[in-house]
Amino acid sequence: MLYLIDDELRSLTQDREKSTMKDRWQxxxxxxxxxxxxxxxxxxxxxxxxxxxxxxHGGRDQSRESAQLLAKTEGCxxxxxxxxxxxxxxxxxxxxxxxxxARKPGAPIAFLLGGADGHSPEVKAAxxxxxxxxxxxxxxxxxxxxxxxxxxxAHTIHTGHPYHRAG
Numbered sequence: 001m002l003y004l005i006d007d008e009l010r011s012l013t014q015d016r017e018k019s020t021m022k023d024r025w026q027x028x029x030x031x032x033x034x035x036x037x038x039x040x041x042x043x044x045x046x047x048x049x050x051x052x053x054x055x056x057h058g059g060r061d062q063s064r065e066s067a068q069l070l071a072k073t074e075g076c077x078x079x080x081x082x083x084x085x086x087x088x089x090x091x092x093x094x095x096x097x098x099x100x101x102a103r104k105p106g107a108p109i110a111f112l113l114g115g116a117d118g119h120s121p122e123v124k125a126a127x128x129x130x131x132x133x134x135x136x137x138x139x140x141x142x143x144x145x146x147x148x149x150x151x152x153x154a155h156t157i158h159t160g161h162p163y164h165r166a167g
Contacts (some may be wrong), residue, residue: 024108025097025151027054028072029144030065030115038141045145045152052151054144066120069112076110077103077128081147082119083137085130091166094154096129103128111151113144 033039033056046052057068077100088096100109112123124130133146156163 025052026108026110028069028110029113030057032056033141035141038145041145042148045148049152049155062117062120065115066123069123070126073110076108078126079111079129079131080119080123080127081113082130083132085132087132087135090153093150094157097154111147
């Protein structure tokens, strides 16, 4: 199953300590994705990326969404996706993913995608890193797909797979 709804997240969180995956990346996104083609594309990248989980969280107002994201990512290294975050190349993003575990050893890396109104000041303040996928405004569905693809690309860069063709 690609998307784990809040109840299913609880059991996964309880099993987190048992995980032997080196790369423990979590994508926490506000809102439900209804487009079946986009869901299939995200599922394809998720399956090819060891240690990647994608979670959907419901919410209609920013304060509730923020509280959900902060609660579900407690203890994680938080990478908040925001239009004012740092924009980087795929190779630099892969390098960052190699560097991040040293900041909170043993902690999963949680990527937080906000709702239509973005993230609250509380979520931004809790960020360990703030990134932007583009200088352009992206639809939520496309941002989610781009993030999962970039995580897969980073994995291929780390493993020497020919998927990423630089230059």
